[in-house]
Amino acid sequence: MKELDWIAVDWGTSHLRLWGMSGDQPLWQAQSADGMGGLDRAGFEPTLLRALGTRLQGPTPVIACGMVGARQGWAEAGYAAVPCVPLAAGLTQAQTDDPRLTVHIAGGVKQNSPADVMRGEETQIAGFLALNPGFDGIVCLPGSHSKWAEISAGEIVSFRTFMTGEMFAALCRHTVLRHSLDGEGWDAPSFAEAVSETLSRPERMASALFGIRAEALLNDLGPAQARARLSGLLIGAELAAARPYWLGRDVAVIGSDAVAAPYVTALGLQGLSAIQTDNDAMVLKGLARARALVTETKH
Amino acid sequence: MKELDWIAVDWGTSHLRLWGMSGDQPLWQAQSADGMGGLDRAGFEPTLLRALGTRLQGPTPVIACGMVGARQGWAEAGYAAVPCVPLAAGLTQAQTDDPRLTVHIAGGVKQNSPADVMRGEETQIAGFLALNPGFDGIVCLPGSHSKWAEISAGEIVSFRTFMTGEMFAALCRHTVLRHSLDGEGWDAPSFAEAVSETLSRPERMASALFGIRAEALLNDLGPAQARARLSGLLIGAELAAARPYWLGRDVAVIGSDAVAAPYVTALGLQGLSAIQTDNDAMVLKGLARARALVTETKH
Numbered sequence: 001m002k003e004l005d006w007i008a009v010d011w012g013t014s015h016l017r018l019w020g021m022s023g024d025q026p027l028w029q030a031q032s033a034d035g036m037g038g039l040d041r042a043g044f045e046p047t048l049l050r051a052l053g054t055r056l057q058g059p060t061p062v063i064a065c066g067m068v069g070a071r072q073g074w075a076e077a078g079y080a081a082v083p084c085v086p087l088a089a090g091l092t093q094a095q096t097d098d099p100r101l102t103v104h105i106a107g108g109v110k111q112n113s114p115a116d117v118m119r120g121e122e123t124q125i126a127g128f129l130a131l132n133p134g135f136d137g138i139v140c141l142p143g144s145h146s147k148w149a150e151i152s153a154g155e156i157v158s159f160r161t162f163m164t165g166e167m168f169a170a171l172c173r174h175t176v177l178r179h180s181l182d183g184e185g186w187d188a189p190s191f192a193e194a195v196s197e198t199l200s201r202p203e204r205m206a207s208a209l210f211g212i213r214a215e216a217l218l219n220d221l222g223p224a225q226a227r228a229r230l231s232g233l234l235i236g237a238e239l240a241a242a243r244p245y246w247l248g249r250d251v252a253v254i255g256s257d258a259v260a261a262p263y264v265t266a267l268g269l270q271g272l273s274a275i276q277t278d279n280d281a282m283v284l285k286g287l288a289r290a291r292a293l294v295t296e297t298k299h
Numbered sequence: 300m301k302e303l304d305w306i307a308v309d310w311g312t313s314h315l316r317l318w319g320m321s322g323d324q325p326l327w328q329a330q331s332a333d334g335m336g337g338l339d340r341a342g343f344e345p346t347l348l349r350a351l352g353t354r355l356q357g358p359t360p361v362i363a364c365g366m367v368g369a370r371q372g373w374a375e376a377g378y379a380a381v382p383c384v385p386l387a388a389g390l391t392q393a394q395t396d397d398p399r400l401t402v403h404i405a406g407g408v409k410q411n412s413p414a415d416v417m418r419g420e421e422t423q424i425a426g427f428l429a430l431n432p433g434f435d436g437i438v439c440l441p442g443s444h445s446k447w448a449e450i451s452a453g454e455i456v457s458f459r460t461f462m463t464g465e466m467f468a469a470l471c472r473h474t475v476l477r478h479s480l481d482g483e484g485w486d487a488p489s490f491a492e493a494v495s496e497t498l499s500r501p502e503r504m505a506s507a508l509f510g511i512r513a514e515a516l517l518n519d520l521g522p523a524q525a526r527a528r529l530s531g532l533l534i535g536a537e538l539a540a541a542r543p544y545w546l547g548r549d550v551a552v553i554g555s556d557a558v559a560a561p562y563v564t565a566l567g568l569q570g571l572s573a574i575q576t577d578n579d580a581m582v583l584k585g586l587a588r589a590r591a592l593v594t595e596t597k598h
């Protein structure tokens with residue numbers, strides 16, 4: 001059996017995912033809902049130890065990325081300003097009591113104007129560039145806070161964040177639309193129509209959103225159509241705003257299939273053939289790059 | 300002392316407000332947070348009786364408007380389709396056990412294409428038209444679900460709903476923006492700048508929203524500026540979408556000062572001098588009109 005060299009950790013606001021690594025190869029994976037959003041500073045080490053359980057034997061370096069490096073996280077890891085290579089901010093060591101743990105957290109990337117920040121995505125981009133070293137184009141990372149980043153000569157040149165995923169969740173759960181979204185399923189034509197609507201007329205969003213409720217009340221719009229329509233309206237508006245990024249460029253979408261596929265579909269509707277790449281593979285490759293930085297610094 | 304003739308009730312999703320009325324004059328007012336959203340059908344009568352307390356003596360007619368007439372309300376009161384006078388749907392009597400209560404609920408207004416509905420606002424519009432019988436122009440009713448209605452010859456010709464208020468609340472409470480909005484105050488220049496931003500470039504909304512968070516992290520944007528900016532971005536986008544309604548028209552904004560004032564300010568920034576009218580006065584005048592309909596039907 002391969003030996004455990006290090007532990008890769010992706011620690012976001014609402015999730016914790018970790019992998020036991022041998023070189024660049026994952027040996028095992030674990031996850032929990034103990035995101036940094038629910039923890040105070042003293043809570044990170046016990047949470048990580050609990051998630052590791054008996055898999056932590058001797059001293060093992062941990063390389064982490066994501067909101068765990070925010071001001072409210074385990075240790076604040078700084079931002080590097082664009083243009084920069086994705087991991088330009090380096091890593092910050094977090095304080096630990098257990099002698100078996102040495103924890104390094106990757107810093108984020110910021111943009112001064114227009115003001116923007118990323119934490120975690122820089123590591124995915126680092127992984128993507130490690131696998132695609134000559135890539136020149138646009139990386140799209142859909143999620144709660146979707147990012148569009150322009151990549152050139154191995155650097156992040158500029159980027160922009162859209163609250164699409166978080167708006168989708170807030171609208172689904174905390175507005176009158178929840179009554180119309182109660183059910184499963186997906187309706188591809190409704191999605192395509194909605195993308196086209198807000199991409200060409202983004203100002204229609206606020207009325208189109210309530211239109212979902214009205215269509216459900218007056219015309220029995222079903223939950224599958226309603227959900228696809230809501231997703232399409234939000235992604236269409238994002239594509240309208242991100243047009244300077246994707247128009248006429250090579251686009252790589254990094255994300256799990258559920259999150260990335262609608263973006264690839266929506267871009268396809270605009271005649272753009274985006275490549276879709278796996279989220280976890282990029283995180284692990286990026287954390288391996290970050291680990292190499294720690295090792296280099298030590299020697 | 301004047302005698303109690305009837306009880307006026309404005310019963311929305313999240314609130315219950317009632318007035319003891321002598322003719323068109325309110326004698327007293329009461330309110331509670333027992334909105335229809337938290338009640339099942341059997342809960343309405345006990346809730347109303349509790350709110351009335353000892354003020355209910357002999358048999359008294361109750362005239363109600365709002366979501367209490369929805370499918371999930373006390374009794375479903377139908378919709379009239381535009382173009383129509385505001386109270387064209389008439390009133391629906393709700394079932395009651397207490398012999399002192401006779402409850403009539405005003406029906407709403409619907410639009411088949413684009414699909415849209417209102418419940419409660421038709422009564423405010425009826426009140427506004429009772430006070431301004433020759434009005435020809437646009438009525439704006441800001442709120443959780445803001446309405447813009449075109450009025451001509453005493454009828455609602457068309458209308459459109461925007462989820463602005465509910466989006467503001469969901470973004471404030473249930474997204475990362477809550478960290479940047481924790482505090483009081485208002486910053487008028489931030490509001491004006493944000494209105495102008497999304498009014499001219501509505502597609503910028505999704506990125507501008509996250510920009511509030513990024514500005515707070517990188518440039519110490521304060522909560523007063525952040526709140527005014529969030530409000531301005533949403534109202535600017537609403538004004539962009541509602542432009543066919545207000546451009547070059549007479550506009551009356553009906554609402555409480557806290558809700559209506561930002562709309563009047565935003566329209567003023569576009570060179571439009573909107574009149575602002577009091578919400579409660581319109582509700583009461585509209586419910587008095589609805590009461591007259593019930594009386595007419597009886598004779």
